[in-house]
Amino acid sequence: MPKPKSKNTEVIASPEHDRRQRRRFNPADKERILREADGCTERGQLGELLRREGIYSSQLGDWRAQREREGLSGLSLKRPGPKPRKDDKDRMLEQRDKHIAKLEKELRISKAVIDLQIKAHEILGIALPRIEDPEMEDLQKSSGSARPRSR
Numbered sequence: 001m002p003k004p005k006s007k008n009t010e011v012i013a014s015p016e017h018d019r020r021q022r023r024r025f026n027p028a029d030k031e032r033i034l035r036e037a038d039g040c041t042e043r044g045q046l047g048e049l050l051r052r053e054g055i056y057s058s059q060l061g062d063w064r065a066q067r068e069r070e071g072l073s074g075l076s077l078k079r080p081g082p083k084p085r086k087d088d089k090d091r092m093l094e095q096r097d098k099h100i101a102k103l104e105k106e107l108r109i110s111k112a113v114i115d116l117q118i119k120a121h122e123i124l125g126i127a128l129p130r131i132e133d134p135e136m137e138d139l140q141k142s143s144g145s146a147r148p149r150s151r
Contacts, residue, residue, distance in 0.1 A: 027075040
C-alpha cells in the first residue's frame with residue numbers, strides 16, 4: 001500500500017547539521033587562552049581548558065611558538081595563502097631600473113665606439129676637428145691636469 005502524500009514537502013535543515021565555519025581567534029583571545037594554559041598546574045586542567053575553548057593542543061603549541069618568535073604581534077591574524085604580489089609602485093620602480101640599465105649599456109657601447117673612432121683616426125693620421133665645449137674649457141681652467149681631447 002502506498003504511503004499517503006504529505007502536503008508539506010519542504011525540507012528544512014536543522015541547525016545542528018549546518019556546516020560549521022572555521023573559528024578565528026583574535027590576538028586578545030589567544031593571549032588569554034595562553035595565560036590560562038600556562039597557569040594550569042594540576043592534572044586534567046589543561047584538557048578541560050582545551051575542551052571548554054574548543055581547540056586542539058596543537059593549536060596551543062602553534063600559538064606558543066608564534067608568541068616566542070614574534071611576541072604578541074605574532075598572535076595577530078594573518079591572511080592565508082601567498083604573499084601579495086608587487087604593487088604599482090614596485091612595478092614602476094622595476095621598469096625604471098630596467099630602463100636605466102638599458103641606457104647605461106647603450107652609453108658604454110657609445111663610449112667604446114667613440115674611443116675606437118679616435119684610435120682609428122690616430123692610426124690613419126687623420127686630424128680630428130676640434131670641438132670647443134664651454135664646459136671642457138671651464139674644467140681645464142679649474143684643474144691643470146685635464147688634457148683636452150682633439151676630435
